Amino acid sequence: MNNEKLRYGLIGAGSNAERKHLNNYMTLPNVELVAICDVNIENAQRLAKKYNIPKVYGNYEEMLNNEELDLVSVCTPNYLHAEISTYALLKGVHVHCEKPLAVDAKQAQKIVDAKNLSGKKVMVGLNNRFTNEAVFLKKYIDVGYLGDIYQVKAGWIRRSGIPGRGTWFTNKDCAGGGVMIDLGVHYLDLALYLIGMPEPSYVTGAIHQNFSHTTTRNRNGYKGDPNGIFNVEDTAVGFIGFQNGATVNFEFSWASNIEQDKTFVEILGTKGGVSLINGEVRIQSEILDTCVDIAPVLNPNIKLKNEFEHFVQCILSGEELIAPAEHGVYMMNIIDHFYKAAYKKKPVTFENSNDNILLFSSPFREIK
Numbered sequence: 518m519n520n521e522k523l524r525y526g527l528i529g530a531g532s533n534a535e536r537k538h539l540n541n542y543m544t545l546p547n548v549e550l551v552a553i554c555d556v557n558i559e560n561a562q563r564l565a566k567k568y569n570i571p572k573v574y575g576n577y578e579e580m581l582n583n584e585e586l587d588l589v590s591v592c593t594p595n596y597l598h599a600e601i602s603t604y605a606l607l608k609g610v611h612v613h614c615e616k617p618l619a620v621d622a623k624q625a626q627k628i629v630d631a632k633n634l635s636g637k638k639v640m641v642g643l644n645n646r647f648t649n650e651a652v653f654l655k656k657y658i659d660v661g662y663l664g665d666i667y668q669v670k671a672g673w674i675r676r677s678g679i680p681g682r683g684t685w686f687t688n689k690d691c692a693g694g695g696v697m698i699d700l701g702v703h704y705l706d707l708a709l710y711l712i713g714m715p716e717p718s719y720v721t722g723a724i725h726q727n728f729s730h731t732t733t734r735n736r737n738g739y740k741g742d743p744n745g746i747f748n749v750e751d752t753a754v755g756f757i758g759f760q761n762g763a764t765v766n767f768e769f770s771w772a773s774n775i776e777q778d779k780t781f782v783e784i785l786g787t788k789g790g791v792s793l794i795n796g797e798v799r800i801q802s803e804i805l806d807t808c809v810d811i812a813p814v815l816n817p818n819i820k821l822k823n824e825f826e827h828f829v830q831c832i833l834s835g836e837e838l839i840a841p842a843e844h845g846v847y848m849m850n851i852i853d854h855f856y857k858a859a860y861k862k863k864p865v866t867f868e869n870s871n872d873n874i875l876l877f878s879s880p881f882r883e884i885k
């Protein structure tokens with residue numbers, strides 16, 4: 518670290534790297550953009566020129582060996598997240614890794630192990646945890662306004678939103694899966710984060726692939742490759758039961774015959790409910806024995822939490838991470854079990870789930 522500025526490097530100079538990471542890290546006074554790397558060197562050169570980054574590399578190992586960096590963003594295709602993050606951590610560099618943390622729980626755990634060995638920090642790029650709405654909802658739920666949470670719905674469904682048909686996103690070896698690992702990682706994560714990430718007990722679900730052959734369902738602005746591979750799901754639906762009795766049903770789709778795109782998290786508790794539908798927060802409650810809906814007015818000009826500022830604060834002053842690597846392992850463990858259930862066409866239980874259910878005991882929660 519130089520004059521209290523973190524020396525920053527970026528690995529994987531694609532669309533998300535520019536839109537999210539560079540655009541934000543460049544604004545922070547205690548971060549110095551030092552180096553950028555991409556196997557496609559032209560991508561790195563273009564962004565280096567635009568953002569005035571002095572050093573350009575075509576190989577991440579070379580960059581990490583040559584430069585004294587404090588912090589890197591890992592914005593490559595998913596299958597490289599574990600390899601690159603682990604390498605950076607063992608070089609003594611903090612890592613801001615894009616979601617999903619890795620393609621499965623085993624690889625995600627390797628990142629946690631490297632982090633523990635190095636004493637450095639890892640944050641997962643779960644930007645949906647940092648919106649004003651999510652920050653507000655997390656506080657509201659943690660205070661206990663909902664009572665006992667028993668049921669959650671989560672989803673992100675698009676009519677035409679394949680992120681580049683035939684690119685690495687639709688290739689299982691590169692992405693680890695399809696829409697579940699892409700959009701599911703965002704909104705199932707958000708739902709489970711809000712309810713405190715309970716221990717899962719069992720999961721069931723299905724995956725569908727109906728739009729791999731179409732040329733009309735690409736996401737706006739994402740180029741496809743007509744000769745590329747498409748061997749992942751474009752729709753995923755499922756149901757998770759948790760050891761505390763709560764349940765979640767979810768639906769994710771890159772392409773579907775629906776009227777309108779929709780994102781949603783709906784959380785039902787014994788004392789109240791909350792919803793976040795297409796970015797709008799609502800609270801469902803009771804006042805004077807009457808059901809009421811409350812629409813909180815969040816000031817869009819005040820950013821309650823900034824993902825990038827937050828990570829820098831965590832590094833500099835030990836603030837607790839909102840999206841630590843361990844949460845990435847939790848999510849990938851659920852996704853691994855979901856895929857297993859979908860392929861087997863059977864519910865799958867989690868290894869540590871409690872099978873000692875007392876026969877004839879009531880399955881219902883005691884009403885207090």
Ligand SMILES: NC(=O)c1ccc[n+]([C@@H]2O[C@H](COP(=O)([O-])OP(=O)(O)OC[C@H]3O[C@@H](n4cnc5c(N)ncnc54)[C@H](O)[C@@H]3O)[C@@H](O)[C@H]2O)c1
Pocket residue numbers: 528529530531532533534554555556557560576577591592593594595597615616617642643644699
């Ligand atoms: N948080 C979000 O909202 C969000 C949004 C989009 C993408 N993402 C995630 O960001 C990551 C990148 O997605 P994208 O849309 O930017 O993809 P992209 O294809 O636009 O960019 C990936 C870049 O990585 C480069 N790359 C490939 N192998 C490399 C290597 N060995 N070393 C260095 N660079 C390498 C590619 O050349 C490319 O420039 C993915 O993990 C994706 O899931 C997150």
